[in-house]
Amino acid sequence: MASVSLLFVTLLSVTLYINIKSxxxxxxxxxxLPSLSDxxxxxxxxxxxxxxxxxxxxxxxxDRNSVSLVCKSWFETERRTRKRVFVGNCYAVSPLKxxxxxxxxxxxxxxxxxxxxxxxxxxxGWGGYAWPWIEAMAARRPLLEEIRLKRMVVTDxxxxxxxxxxxxFKSLVLTSCEGFSTDGIAAIASTCRxxxxxxxxxxxxxxxGGDWLSYFPETSTSLVSLDFSCLDSEVKLSDLERLLSRSPxxxxxxxxRSVTLDVLESLLRRAPQLVELGTGSFSDELDPExxxxxxxxxxxxxxxxxxxxxxxxxPEYIPVLYSVCPRLTSLNxxxxxxxxxxxxxxxxxxxxxxxxxxxxxxxxxxxxxVALCCKELRELxxxxxxxxxxxxxxxxxxxxxxxxxxxxxxxxxVLYFCVQFTNxxxxxxAKNRPNFRCFRLCVMEPFAPDYRTQQPLDEGxxxxxxxxxxxxxxxxxGLLTDKAFEYIGVHAKKLRMLSIAxxxxxxxxxxxxxxxxxxxxxxxxxxxxxxxxxxxxxAAKLETMRSLWMSSCFVSFxxxxxxxxxxxxxxxxxxxxHPPKTRPDSSPVERIYIYRTVAGPRLDTPEFxxxxxxxPEVGVSRLAIR
Amino acid sequence: MRGGGSELELxxxxxxxxxxELELGLGLGLSLGSGAWRERGRILTAKDFPSVGSKRxxxxxxxxGASPPRSSQVVGWPPVGSHRMNSLVNHQxxxxxxxxxxxxxxxxxxxxxDVSVHGSGFVKVNKDGVGIGRKVDMRAxxxxxxxAQTLExxxxxxxxxxxxxxxxxxxxxxxxxxxxxxxxxxxGDWMLVGDVPWxxxxxxxxxxxxxxxxxxxxxxxxxxxxxxDRQRNNLA
Numbered sequence: 001m002a003s004v005s006l007l008f009v010t011l012l013s014v015t016l017y018i019n020i021k022s023x024x025x026x027x028x029x030x031x032x033l034p035s036l037s038d039x040x041x042x043x044x045x046x047x048x049x050x051x052x053x054x055x056x057x058x059x060x061x062x063d064r065n066s067v068s069l070v071c072k073s074w075f076e077t078e079r080r081t082r083k084r085v086f087v088g089n090c091y092a093v094s095p096l097k098x099x100x101x102x103x104x105x106x107x108x109x110x111x112x113x114x115x116x117x118x119x120x121x122x123x124x125g126w127g128g129y130a131w132p133w134i135e136a137m138a139a140r141r142p143l144l145e146e147i148r149l150k151r152m153v154v155t156d157x158x159x160x161x162x163x164x165x166x167x168x169f170k171s172l173v174l175t176s177c178e179g180f181s182t183d184g185i186a187a188i189a190s191t192c193r194x195x196x197x198x199x200x201x202x203x204x205x206x207x208x209g210g211d212w213l214s215y216f217p218e219t220s221t222s223l224v225s226l227d228f229s230c231l232d233s234e235v236k237l238s239d240l241e242r243l244l245s246r247s248p249x250x251x252x253x254x255x256x257r258s259v260t261l262d263v264l265e266s267l268l269r270r271a272p273q274l275v276e277l278g279t280g281s282f283s284d285e286l287d288p289e290x291x292x293x294x295x296x297x298x299x300x301x302x303x304x305x306x307x308x309x310x311x312x313x314x315p316e317y318i319p320v321l322y323s324v325c326p327r328l329t330s331l332n333x334x335x336x337x338x339x340x341x342x343x344x345x346x347x348x349x350x351x352x353x354x355x356x357x358x359x360x361x362x363x364x365x366x367x368x369x370v371a372l373c374c375k376e377l378r379e380l381x382x383x384x385x386x387x388x389x390x391x392x393x394x395x396x397x398x399x400x401x402x403x404x405x406x407x408x409x410x411x412x413x414v415l416y417f418c419v420q421f422t423n424x425x426x427x428x429x430a431k432n433r434p435n436f437r438c439f440r441l442c443v444m445e446p447f448a449p450d451y452r453t454q455q456p457l458d459e460g461x462x463x464x465x466x467x468x469x470x471x472x473x474x475x476x477x478g479l480l481t482d483k484a485f486e487y488i489g490v491h492a493k494k495l496r497m498l499s500i501a502x503x504x505x506x507x508x509x510x511x512x513x514x515x516x517x518x519x520x521x522x523x524x525x526x527x528x529x530x531x532x533x534x535x536x537x538x539a540a541k542l543e544t545m546r547s548l549w550m551s552s553c554f555v556s557f558x559x560x561x562x563x564x565x566x567x568x569x570x571x572x573x574x575x576x577x578h579p580p581k582t583r584p585d586s587s588p589v590e591r592i593y594i595y596r597t598v599a600g601p602r603l604d605t606p607e608f609x610x611x612x613x614x615x616p617e618v619g620v621s622r623l624a625i626r
Numbered sequence: 627m628r629g630g631g632s633e634l635e636l637x638x639x640x641x642x643x644x645x646x647e648l649e650l651g652l653g654l655g656l657s658l659g660s661g662a663w664r665e666r667g668r669i670l671t672a673k674d675f676p677s678v679g680s681k682r683x684x685x686x687x688x689x690x691g692a693s694p695p696r697s698s699q700v701v702g703w704p705p706v707g708s709h710r711m712n713s714l715v716n717h718q719x720x721x722x723x724x725x726x727x728x729x730x731x732x733x734x735x736x737x738x739x740d741v742s743v744h745g746s747g748f749v750k751v752n753k754d755g756v757g758i759g760r761k762v763d764m765r766a767x768x769x770x771x772x773x774a775q776t777l778e779x780x781x782x783x784x785x786x787x788x789x790x791x792x793x794x795x796x797x798x799x800x801x802x803x804x805x806x807x808x809x810x811x812x813x814g815d816w817m818l819v820g821d822v823p824w825x826x827x828x829x830x831x832x833x834x835x836x837x838x839x840x841x842x843x844x845x846x847x848x849x850x851x852x853x854x855d856r857q858r859n860n861l862a
Contacts, residue, residue: 119702176707202709230709311713335713384704385714417704444704501703526702 051077061086080104087111088546090128090152091571094599095136106145107171108137112152114549114593115499116524118176121551121591123577125606128152130177131161138165146171146197153177159184163191170222171197181206182231190215196249199227210235216243225252229278229309234258237266244270254278257311261294262286268297277301279309282317282336291320299323308332308357315342325349329376332357334383344369354378354410359385360396360417367400371407380404381415384444398425405432413438420451421478426460436468440475446502446527449479456480462487465495475499485509489516497522507534514538524549531555531588539566543596551575551591558585560592564612571597574610753781753805753836764828770820774807781836808835 055078058064068078084107087093099105112128130152137144144166154177162169169192182205188198189212213235216223221243228235240259244250250271259267259280268274286294298304304324313336328350333343334357343358343366350356353374358366360382370377382396398421405411405428412435421443430436449456457478465471465488474495476484480503488495489512496519503509511534513523523545531554542548542563557574564572575591601611706714752759760780767773807819810833819827819834 116702118707119705120708121702202707204708334710383710384706417706442704446700446703499705501705 048077052081055081083107085109089595089597090130090133091599091602092546092595092597095133096140097599099136099140103141105137105141106143107148108133108144108146109148109150110152111150114524114547115151115522116526116549116551117151121526123575123608126575126609127602127604127606129604130154130158134158134161134165138162142166143168145169146173148173148175149177150175151177153179154184155179156181156184156187160187163187166192168194170194173197173199173201174203175201176203178204182208182210182212182233185228186212186215189213190217193217194222196222196224197226198223199225199254200230201227203230205231207231207233209233210239213239213243219246221247223247223250225276226250227252227254227278229254229256231256232258237263241266241270247271248273250274252276252306255280255309257281257309260284261317262290265290265294265297268294268301272300273303274301275303276306276330277304277308278332279307279311281311282309283312283314286317291317295320295323302327304328306330306332310336312336313338315339318342318346321346322349326351328353330355333362334359334381337361337385340366348373350374352376357381357383359383361385362400363395364397364400364403365395367396368403368407371403375408376410377404377408378410379413380408380411382417383415384417398422401425402428402432405429410435412436415440415442415475417442417444419444420448421457421460422450422452423455423457423460423463424450424452426457427463430460430463430467434467435470436464437470438473439464439468439471440473440499441477442475443478446477447479448477456484458484458487462491465491469494471495473497476503477501479503481505482508482512485512486516489513492517494519496520498524500525500528502527504528504530506530507532510534511537514541520544521546523547525551525553527552529554532559535559536562536566539563539570542570542594543567545596547593547595549591549593555589555592556585557583557587557589560589561585561612563594569596569598571595571601572612573605574612575608576610577608579608749809749831749834751777751780751834751836754838754841756781762834764831767828769824770827773819777807777834777836804839805836806839808837809833810835 051074055064055067058067061082061084064078064082068075079101080103082102083104085098085102085105086109087098088111090110090112098108110130110133112130113122113126116122117126128151130149134147137147138161142165145168147162147169148171152174154174159172159180162172169188172188172192172195177200180203185198185200185205188195210231210233213228223243226247235256235258244253244267251274253267253271253274253276255264255267255278257280261280261282261284264279268277298320301324304327307321307324307328307330310333313333315338318338322345325346326349329352331350331353332355333346337359338346339361340363343362347353347356347362347366347369351373353370354376356370356374356377356379358381362370362382367382370380382400396418398418401414401416401418402425411433414436415438418441421441426441443457450460457476458481461476461480461484465474471492472494474488474492474497476488476499482505485504485508488498492498495517498513498517498520500523507530509528510525510530513520514534515538520541525548528550531550535555536559560572560574564570571594573593573595574589575593576589578590580587601613605611749762749764750759751762762773762776762780764773767776808816809819809827809831810816811830812832816835822830
């Protein structure tokens with residue numbers, strides 16, 4: 001769709017150019033006839049209404065960004081028509097500017113903390129506050145209908161403000177957010193009468209109890225999706241039942257773990273139109289009658305395409321799910337502690353599956369079944385079941401991924417946790433599936449070489465980047481030398497996001513990446529032995545990227561200062577929880593986070609974050625405003 | 627949650643007295659050897675990870691002083707989201723608790739009404755020569771003797787047989803009657819009832835069948851592959 005609209009736009013711009021040219025020529029030829037109407041001569045731009053109509057077909061924000069660069073009038077038309085605004089880094093631009101630029105904004109998506117915050121690498125209190133944005137939008141864009149936030153700090157105050165300010169508010173999706181309590185959710189539930197989506201995905205919520213569910217209006221609701229799977233406390237069954245009964249449009253329901261299995265049947269009976277279901281706990285004891293009732297209730301969900309939850313799924317209950325399997329396109333078993341061979345019974349029935357998330361309990365055997373039965377598979381994620389590396393005793397090896405790459409022709413996105421790997425396996429995988437767009441391999445043992453040859457995994461990843469020409473996202477692991485990154489720099493031309501841990505030998509690694517990967521937008525590195533030289537040499541590259549994160553690397557304070565002074569539109573943040581008393585230029589920093597911005601240094605940094613000042617004589621300023 | 631390498635930075639505080647020396651050295655424009663970095667920056671290297679079950683474990687003694695962090699002690703590794711990590715940790719705890727509980731229960735095999743089996747306890751029972759099968763609740767029984775008694779009542783008690791048959795409840799199990807009790811397990815194999823511990827039996831039994839002793843000849847307690855095939859053919 002994006003390429004079609006782009007083509008359309010290109011054709012249009014050619015047409016426009018010709019039109020404008022003819023206008024101009026016409027105008028020139030008419031200079032001797034002053035009787036012609038001025039308004040016709042003055043309006044050399046293509047009519048706004050026509051442009052607006054054409055732009056309404058341009059959906060993707062990337063295309064819209066390109067469109068807005070063509071000329072001033074296109075910029076103006078585009079900005080007046082953009083409805084869905086996406087800001088990948090909330091500190092890259094000020095909320096006020098965004099509010100002013102897009103008067104027709106109906107949906108705002110924001111991302112805050114760096115991705116490595118998911119793994120506790122960003123200390124608490126770093127930032128990513130939603131408040132300034134919500135305040136700005138509340139004042140200037142009261143017609144906003146949707147807010148989607150990822151990795152941001154959202155307070156109850158924010159939620160109350162949303163509820164109070166946007167009268168047509170329809171959709172709140174919070175992913176990996178924190179800072180609010182169930183009181184805030186209650187405010188949204190009770191006040192937003194047109195609410196369609198309320199989704200809390202993996203948020204950290206101050207859970208004050210399940211009362212919030214009773215705050216939805218008593219009359220029929222317009223709810224389409226409700227996800228409270230990350231909450232801990234119990235909600236009252238009667239509240240939930242009544243809510244379902246009066247939400248005829250509900251298509252997606254994701255319960256939390258404390259919703260027990262014995263009540264599931266009663267809930268499903270009230271929502272047979274569900275397309276997505278996230279169950280609660282699946283391990284409670286049921287008697288045969290209850291089981292048969294549940295089986296029947298599940299089989300009544302004729303439109304169900306996605307199933308998740310399934311906490312602690314017991315093997316005895318797998319047959320209960322048989323009726324929904326043939327229609328499923330998405331199955332999330334990553335919290336189901338079921339082992340082989342019980343998993344086979346389930347997976348062999350899911351012939352339409354496109355997305356599968358499992359734990360490594362699936363083992364190579366289970367993945368072989370997937371390769372045989374799930375021919376439509378596009379995305380596979382295999383998570384570790386042991387919190388500790390030493391506890392991993394399942395037989396999941398590289399062979400599992402090789403089987404799936406052989407059997408599933410449409411596979412394009414993989415996240416695979418495995419104890420160790422081989423180059424040969426990576427080469428096979430690359431040969432089998434040149435259509436990978438996202439390849440994230442986590443060899444859980446840091447610095448692990450190819451366990452058969454004891455060689456680094458350089459050749460394996462070389463095969464991946466060479467063959468998978470469309471690769472957008474890559475995570476590497478295992479023993480890797482600078483050579484691996486030379487290959488990545490040379491071949492991975494479409495790569496946008498790269499994650500690296502415990503790898504490389506020297507500065508060359510970073511240099512290869514920054515000078516080679518043309519499309520690189522996000523780079524995150526931890527525990528790699530390099531820093532200054534490559535960083536300074538490729539400083540200009542950093543302005544073409546969204547952000548660079550480096551922690552536990554060899555970056556010196558002096559280099560940070562130099563970089564910041566060299567590049568005025570980069571914020572160079574030094575994040576140091578244990579800074580030395582004096583800070584000579586040579587001292588290493590714990591973490592740096594560098595991102596491009598037109599908003600200047602931010603004013604909400606905590607005490608452990610320093611934004612390097614642009615003026616050398618000022619040195620480092622810690623602008624912290626509470 | 628205070629993340630971000632607090633464990634790794636412990637080494638730094640020990641170096642404060644030496645700081646001045648380092649500074650002077652660096653001030654003279656000497657290039658930074660990796661040694662200096664290692665002390666200050668405390669970057670984890672391959673030496674810090676004695677790999678699970680490999681020769682490199684022997685080399686771990688070569689690096690400085692402090693015991694190497696296990697890969698699980700490194701902050702943010704493996705890179706699994708905190709929600710999932712919490713779930714995993716819970717799961718491990720539950721597994722450990724369950725394992726303990728199992729051990730305790732194994733010791734008290736004959737506990738009455740030992741209802742710890744999840745899921746459906748009803749299995750079908752068919753007797754050779756009888757068209758209609760019955761269902762019996764495995765969970766309502768605590769031992770083989772118990773089960774045999776129920777089955778005998780179901781299939782033999784009503785025929786008006788002699789009192790003698792009722793009085794000796796273990797006949798089905800000890801091979802002295804003309805019938806034996808067999809079961810189909812999870813893997814589809816037919817076996818003699820009574821070989822495995824009761825608890826294991828009730829989790830793996832799928833169906834029960836009371837068959838004539840002559841037919842059941844192939845079902846010896848130590849199973850051999852040929853015998854399994856033979857009885858499969860018999861039952862086919």
